[in-house]
Amino acid sequence: MRMTIMTLLLMVFVSALLVVDSRHQSRKIFVELQVLEKKRDAMHEEWGRLQLEQGTWATPSRIEEMASNKLEMISPQANTIKLVRY
Amino acid sequence: MGDVHTYRVRRWAVLTVFAVLAVVLILRAYDLQLVDKEFLQDHGNARFLRVVEVPAHRGVIMDRNHEPLAISTPVSSVWAVPRKLNQARHRWSALAKLLEMKPAQIEKLVEHRLNREFIYLRRHVEPGLAEKIMALKIPGVALERESRRYYPAAEVTSHVVGFTNVDDVGQEGLELSFNDLLRGTPGAKRVIKDGYGRIVENVESISAPNSGKDLVLSIDRRIQYLAYRELKSAVQKHKARGGSIVILEARTGEILAMVNQPSYNPNNRSGLKSDFYRNRAVTDSFEPGSTMKPFTVAAGLENGAYKPTTKIDTRPGYFKIGRHTVRDARDYGLIDVATVIRKSSNVGASKIALSLDPEEMWGLYRKLGFGQVPGAGFPGEVAGRLNDHREWGEIEQATMSFGYGLSTTSLQLAHAYQVLATDGLQLPLRIQHSSEVPRGKRIISAEHARQIRSMLASVVEEGTGKLAQTPGYSVAGKTGTVHKSATGGYAEDRYLALFAGIAPTTSPQLVVVVMIDEPSTDEYYGGQVAAPIFSRVMSDALRLLNVLPDQAEQHLTAVQQSPTVPGVE
Numbered sequence: 001m002r003m004t005i006m007t008l009l010l011m012v013f014v015s016a017l018l019v020v021d022s023r024h025q026s027r028k029i030f031v032e033l034q035v036l037e038k039k040r041d042a043m044h045e046e047w048g049r050l051q052l053e054q055g056t057w058a059t060p061s062r063i064e065e066m067a068s069n070k071l072e073m074i075s076p077q078a079n080t081i082k083l084v085r086y
Numbered sequence: 087m088g089d090v091h092t093y094r095v096r097r098w099a100v101l102t103v104f105a106v107l108a109v110v111l112i113l114r115a116y117d118l119q120l121v122d123k124e125f126l127q128d129h130g131n132a133r134f135l136r137v138v139e140v141p142a143h144r145g146v147i148m149d150r151n152h153e154p155l156a157i158s159t160p161v162s163s164v165w166a167v168p169r170k171l172n173q174a175r176h177r178w179s180a181l182a183k184l185l186e187m188k189p190a191q192i193e194k195l196v197e198h199r200l201n202r203e204f205i206y207l208r209r210h211v212e213p214g215l216a217e218k219i220m221a222l223k224i225p226g227v228a229l230e231r232e233s234r235r236y237y238p239a240a241e242v243t244s245h246v247v248g249f250t251n252v253d254d255v256g257q258e259g260l261e262l263s264f265n266d267l268l269r270g271t272p273g274a275k276r277v278i279k280d281g282y283g284r285i286v287e288n289v290e291s292i293s294a295p296n297s298g299k300d301l302v303l304s305i306d307r308r309i310q311y312l313a314y315r316e317l318k319s320a321v322q323k324h325k326a327r328g329g330s331i332v333i334l335e336a337r338t339g340e341i342l343a344m345v346n347q348p349s350y351n352p353n354n355r356s357g358l359k360s361d362f363y364r365n366r367a368v369t370d371s372f373e374p375g376s377t378m379k380p381f382t383v384a385a386g387l388e389n390g391a392y393k394p395t396t397k398i399d400t401r402p403g404y405f406k407i408g409r410h411t412v413r414d415a416r417d418y419g420l421i422d423v424a425t426v427i428r429k430s431s432n433v434g435a436s437k438i439a440l441s442l443d444p445e446e447m448w449g450l451y452r453k454l455g456f457g458q459v460p461g462a463g464f465p466g467e468v469a470g471r472l473n474d475h476r477e478w479g480e481i482e483q484a485t486m487s488f489g490y491g492l493s494t495t496s497l498q499l500a501h502a503y504q505v506l507a508t509d510g511l512q513l514p515l516r517i518q519h520s521s522e523v524p525r526g527k528r529i530i531s532a533e534h535a536r537q538i539r540s541m542l543a544s545v546v547e548e549g550t551g552k553l554a555q556t557p558g559y560s561v562a563g564k565t566g567t568v569h570k571s572a573t574g575g576y577a578e579d580r581y582l583a584l585f586a587g588i589a590p591t592t593s594p595q596l597v598v599v600v601m602i603d604e605p606s607t608d609e610y611y612g613g614q615v616a617a618p619i620f621s622r623v624m625s626d627a628l629r630l631l632n633v634l635p636d637q638a639e640q641h642l643t644a645v646q647q648s649p650t651v652p653g654v655e
Contacts, residue, residue, distance in 0.1 A: 027289065034288045041160075044143065051146075051154045055238035058153075060311040078557030083635060 142270025145298035162216035170226025245365035304340035324605035339513030375568035378489030428549035439487030448475035462515040507594035510535035554617035558635030563587025565612035585616035
């Protein structure tokens with residue numbers, strides 16, 4: 001009887017400690033998750049920024065302007081186009 | 087010994103008092119630890135534990151090539167606890183300076199909201215400024231991360247894409263109609279906050295945020311851009327009130343481009359009237375005028391009473407229905423059905439219409455989508471007007487044959503022409519890109535659709551639409567010059583210039599509708615104003631899509647080459 005009570009008490013004590021430990025572990029992992037999520041969000045943001053930047057550089061009006069002014073390209077007239085059939 | 091006795095009593099008295107005190111303490115401890123525990127713990131937690139929202143990303147809107155058209159970028163909003171901020175009055179001037187406000191404005195914000203927990207000082211500030219504000223370390227002032235929508239293509243796609251408000255909720259365009267898909271559901275987490283409202287520790291996650299879905303549109307940004315460029319310059323050149331261009335991919339019914347004038351920049355909307363927000367291509371209906379004639383002819387061909395070569399007497403260039411007179415530009419004489427289209431004869435179209443049953447004609451118009459909401463997914467799509475055939479009199483039936491007395495939007499008109507482009511099969515209009523091609527619904531027979539296309543090709547080759555000719559490609563199309571209706575009749579000097587067309591005629595790829603509202607220079611005919619825009623848009627778009635020129639022999643110099651040409655696939 002006494003033994004049983006002692007064992008049970010011991011088990012209660014141990015499980016209490018385990019609760020504390022698992023609580024601590026879960027917080028630690030959650031904090032780690034937060035760090036990783038923050039990292040993911042930062043990368044996501046950068047990806048968005050880069051997409052925007054690329055979008056801005058690749059605006060059709062900018063390409064058109066560069067092609068005609070900087071590279072001195074022109075759209076060919078219909079009579080100068082040779083169609084190659086194969 | 088009497089002394090000892092006295093001390094004993096005193097000792098007991100003291101001990102009893104102590105014992106009572108001890109019992110009181112134990113009882114109090116029991117009370118606090120066990121009886122009131124929950125209440126007290128809750129209050130303790132409430133002092134520092136907070137549940138905060140974890141923001142979810144709003145989905146990206148992309149064009150068919152996955153180029154971003156609307157994308158969220160993170161920004162910070164500055165908020166404060168009014169009560170705490172009120173206690174830090176001496177810091178207000180520094181704060182106000184950074185926020186570009188006057189201290190009096192802060193006073194005003196705080197004053198009436200002292201019992202609130204939360205006020206925004208300024209929303210959507212750039213990261214650098216946000217850092218400076220936090221460096222002031224004013225009690226009760228904190229940042230909240232929010233996202234702001236950015237539209238890289240700005241006014242070129244603004245009517246299609248629309249925009250969101252400051253709370254990231256769709257207000258116009260597809261941002262509005264697809265709001266539920268794009269929107270994410272924010273999560274929640276428990277955190278420990280310090281006296282400044284800063285998060286010290288994350289405790290646990292309550293629910294994970296769900297990001298919104300991305301939306302891939304059928305729009306091609308490049309084609310959208312060139313349509314916008316041509317429309318804008320034409321509207322300026324002709325001093326028009328506005329205009330629209332709609333481009334459909336014939337094969338799939340997907341909307342490749344949809345642009346309107348006037349437009350607006352969704353990234354900076356201050357001082358704009360809501361008039362600018364209207365996506366005219368789907369919200370504004372107009373009488374289609376002569377662009378309707380191909381469908382009148384289609385009704386005639388479907389009926390079986392007419393063939394492209396059937397002769398129709400349009401002499402003497404006008405005819406009377408009751409009190410009304412239907413007129414042609416001049417007397418075209420005895421002409422066949424194809425010439426009715428080529429010359430755009432109102433008398434010819436009316437005569438075809440009057441020989442048909444109103445219900446038959448109405449049925450075809452209705453099947454083509456006139457008078458019905460197209461359901462492409464835009465907010466505010468209108469159905470246009472198509473009166474029930476039981477209400478038609480002779481004059482209504484005649485005027486409808488050349489596009490008066492009914493109304494349509496640019497999108498509906500393009501949808502109807504798409505049926506001609508796909509040999510009589512109607513495909514549902516779509517704004518979301520998909521690799522699957524839906525099954526078409528047969529509206530008119532393939533033979534009749536091809537016959538009408540060749541009539542429309544002659545309009546561009548030698549009729550009213552010569553300026554729509556596109557080098558290298560065969561084009562089928564119809565011009566329209568419409569008197570705008572005014573109170574009590576039609577305005578003499580206000581027009582709509584229209585062109586609806588298909589190219590290449592032999593294997594149609596694109597359907598384009600150009601509408602210019604009230605061109606107010608000398609030119610106002612559809613063939614003068616709208617057809618050249620069509621030609622420029624079509625030639626650039628076909629080149630962008632690598633469509634093989636089908637009229638190389640006429641307009642281009644064809645060169646025969648051996649099958650293996652380096653650099654050419």
